[in-house]
Amino acid sequence: MRILLVEDDALLGDGLQAGLAQQGFAVDWTRDGVAAQLAIESADYSAIVLDLGLPRLSGLAILQRLRAAGNAVPVLILTARDAVEDRVKGLDAGADDYMVKPFDLHELSARLRALIRRSRGKAEPRLRIAGIELDPAARQVSFKGKPLELSAREFALLHQLMLNAGRVLSREQLSERLYAWGDEIESNAIDVHIHHLRRKLAPQLIQTVRGVGYLMPRQEHE
Amino acid sequence: MNERGFSLKRRLLVTLLATISIVWLAAAAYSYFDSRHEISELLDAHLAQSASLIVSQTGDGLAEIDLEHAPQLHERGRRVAFQIWEQGKVLRMHSVNAPQQRLSARDDGFSDAVVDGKGWRVFSAWDGGRRYLVQVGERDETRREIAAAVAANLLVPLVLALPALGLFAWLSIVRTFAPLSHVSRELQERRPDNLAPLSTGGVPLEVAPLVASLNALFARVVRLIENERRFTADAAHELRTPLAALKTQAQVALDATADVERRHALDNVVAGCNRAARLVEQMLTLSRLEPDQFRGRSEPFDLPALARQTIAELAPGALAKGIDIEFEEGGSVALKGYPDLIGILMRNLIDNAVRYSDRGSTVHVRATTIDGNAELTVTDQGPGIPAPERAKVGQRFYRVLGTGESGSGLGLSIVNRIAELHGAKVSLGEAAQGRGLEVRILFPAHA
Numbered sequence: 001m002r003i004l005l006v007e008d009d010a011l012l013g014d015g016l017q018a019g020l021a022q023q024g025f026a027v028d029w030t031r032d033g034v035a036a037q038l039a040i041e042s043a044d045y046s047a048i049v050l051d052l053g054l055p056r057l058s059g060l061a062i063l064q065r066l067r068a069a070g071n072a073v074p075v076l077i078l079t080a081r082d083a084v085e086d087r088v089k090g091l092d093a094g095a096d097d098y099m100v101k102p103f104d105l106h107e108l109s110a111r112l113r114a115l116i117r118r119s120r121g122k123a124e125p126r127l128r129i130a131g132i133e134l135d136p137a138a139r140q141v142s143f144k145g146k147p148l149e150l151s152a153r154e155f156a157l158l159h160q161l162m163l164n165a166g167r168v169l170s171r172e173q174l175s176e177r178l179y180a181w182g183d184e185i186e187s188n189a190i191d192v193h194i195h196h197l198r199r200k201l202a203p204q205l206i207q208t209v210r211g212v213g214y215l216m217p218r219q220e221h222e
Numbered sequence: 223m224n225e226r227g228f229s230l231k232r233r234l235l236v237t238l239l240a241t242i243s244i245v246w247l248a249a250a251a252y253s254y255f256d257s258r259h260e261i262s263e264l265l266d267a268h269l270a271q272s273a274s275l276i277v278s279q280t281g282d283g284l285a286e287i288d289l290e291h292a293p294q295l296h297e298r299g300r301r302v303a304f305q306i307w308e309q310g311k312v313l314r315m316h317s318v319n320a321p322q323q324r325l326s327a328r329d330d331g332f333s334d335a336v337v338d339g340k341g342w343r344v345f346s347a348w349d350g351g352r353r354y355l356v357q358v359g360e361r362d363e364t365r366r367e368i369a370a371a372v373a374a375n376l377l378v379p380l381v382l383a384l385p386a387l388g389l390f391a392w393l394s395i396v397r398t399f400a401p402l403s404h405v406s407r408e409l410q411e412r413r414p415d416n417l418a419p420l421s422t423g424g425v426p427l428e429v430a431p432l433v434a435s436l437n438a439l440f441a442r443v444v445r446l447i448e449n450e451r452r453f454t455a456d457a458a459h460e461l462r463t464p465l466a467a468l469k470t471q472a473q474v475a476l477d478a479t480a481d482v483e484r485r486h487a488l489d490n491v492v493a494g495c496n497r498a499a500r501l502v503e504q505m506l507t508l509s510r511l512e513p514d515q516f517r518g519r520s521e522p523f524d525l526p527a528l529a530r531q532t533i534a535e536l537a538p539g540a541l542a543k544g545i546d547i548e549f550e551e552g553g554s555v556a557l558k559g560y561p562d563l564i565g566i567l568m569r570n571l572i573d574n575a576v577r578y579s580d581r582g583s584t585v586h587v588r589a590t591t592i593d594g595n596a597e598l599t600v601t602d603q604g605p606g607i608p609a610p611e612r613a614k615v616g617q618r619f620y621r622v623l624g625t626g627e628s629g630s631g632l633g634l635s636i637v638n639r640i641a642e643l644h645g646a647k648v649s650l651g652e653a654a655q656g657r658g659l660e661v662r663i664l665f666p667a668h669a
Binding site: 009011012014015016018019022078080081082100101102103104105106 | 459460462463464465466467468469470471473474477478483486487490493494497
């Protein structure tokens with residue numbers, strides 16, 4: 001789950017990047033509005049955490065451009081401005097949620113998960129496909145009722161496949177959603193993780209579309 | 223004035239009534255003495271008249287009388303008595319109320335005498351043949367009674383009129399003081415948070431300055447409270463981000479599984495605490511410098527000496543960052559002010575300069591004299607401040623964004639306030655080399 005963090009305060013940005021990574025997010029951190037704009041244009045984010053008082057380009061301006069361009073990515077505003085009119089302005093400009101500093105890291109993560117879940121049209125926080133049950137908040141997976149031990153990357157990969165069940169995801173799309181800038185990626189990393197997942201689950205649950213990518217078939221009856 | 227204060231109304235009423243009473247009493251006393259004099263003259267004339275009537279009646283007939291008691295015809299006749307003495311020695315005739323001995327030793331004209339302990343006014347006259355001495359007398363008491371009655375006639379109205387006067391005076395005083403009472407009632411009934419100015423309509427000339435002063439005071443209090451409120455709001459707002467950073471870093475440390483990760487987060491917690499502490503420190507410094515709260519004693523100080531001292535304090539930190547501080551001195555001017563505050567001003571300026579300087583650069587501090595005025599300049603080789611932002615950086619909590627530094631946003635506000643307290647002028651400019659910020663503070667020599 002790759003998210004963009006736009007925060008100009010060094011200490012807070014550093015903490016958020018580390019904290020959200022602990023919660024299983026891949027975090028890209030930019031410290032000004034223009035860099036954020038570039039990041040949004042170059043990558044596909046599951047959600048954006050946006051500060052309002054930013055150098056070069058304000059958070060509200062970024063938000064307005066984003067929505068004007070038809071980008072529906074969930075945006076959570078994180079700001080020191082707590083006046084009701086500020087919240088109204090932020091939400092009306094296209095934000096999906098609004099949190100006032102200081103906030104709780106776990107609440108922020110939970111809200112991000114909820115935003116991402118809703119952006120995919122799902123109300124149930126747990127994902128269930130073909131006997132696999134994935135709980136994004138608890139970061140637990142079980143298969144046919146038995147808990148499964150997965151690494152952080154394997155979990156993130158399975159999460160992506162389940163969220164996009166029925167759709168083919170390319171290796172590039174997957175690695176973009178799993179890895180933040182600066183993460184070291186082996187060229188065949190995705191293939192290796194897929195291989196491990198198939199071994200831990202059942203081989204037929206993740207299908208390969210040769211030359212395109214991977215797919216987890218949607219099971220309509222579930 | 224005693225501590226409990228006094229009532230203007232009561233004082234006015236008492237003064238008014240006392241004055242009226244004194245004037246009136248003086249008038250009564252004057253009337254008493256004046257009427258006594260007039261009455262004396264009148265009654266003396268009557269005495270003389272009576273005596274001459276009696277003298278004209280004396281004749282040989284008296285010789286046959288042994289002693290005759292003249293009848294009293296009217297009750298009031300008692301007040302006047304007469305005696306007829308043959309040869310001045312033998313009493314031949316007298317009124318009932320006259321004593322047996324002579325009324326007066328004098329045998330001619332007016333005299334005052336005391337008979338049996340009673341005072342008499344007497345007129346004496348001889349008949350034509352100097353055979354009979356006629357003495358007509360009147361009791362002094364009688365005369366005094368008449369004068370007293372005249373004076374009493376004046377006093378009675380006063381006694382009756384005084385309460386009425388007092389009542390009317392009180393009513394008119396109350397009416398006159400109504401605007402003042404109105405103002406004081408308006409103040410009394412005010413809620414403590416109501417600092418709106420009092421209305422000045424219909425306020426008499428004497429009360430207008432009071433109302434104007436009160437309104438000026440209200441305005442000042444409003445400004446002070448507004449300032450305070452804004453400062454508190456700003457401060458709370460500014461503490462949010464450092465607190466959020468602290469909390470996030472602390473939560474990261476709690477959730478960390480690797481030691482390196484935990485250590486990094488905890489280091490950041492410490493750094494965050496330092497930053498928050500510095501922010502609070504700066505806010506306190508600034509709040510102490512609020513114009514209505516600052517009470518300091520001005521004393522002479524030496525600008526170059528203070529600069530040297532401040533640089534000595536800050537140099538180790540700067541050197542650790544790989545930044546040199548250079549000091550240049552050009553003459554000294556006697557200055558007066560608050561040396562502690564000048565120290566804070568310099569620390570803020572030099573600290574800022576070091577903060578925004580790159581490793582290997584130099585911060586230049588200069589204390590010189592220009593046209594007899596003292597000037598302090600601090601120049602760095604950092605990014606400088608773009609001209610459009612220079613006016614804003616002195617505002618509270620304003621930060622130039624994107625500098626990568628997490629200052630309090632208060633440094634230049636503090637510098638501005640301290641300069642203002644010294645009547646000094648602060649100007650921001652570009653350093654001579656075309657890169658970096660130059661802050662110039664011009665102190666007037668007599669400050």
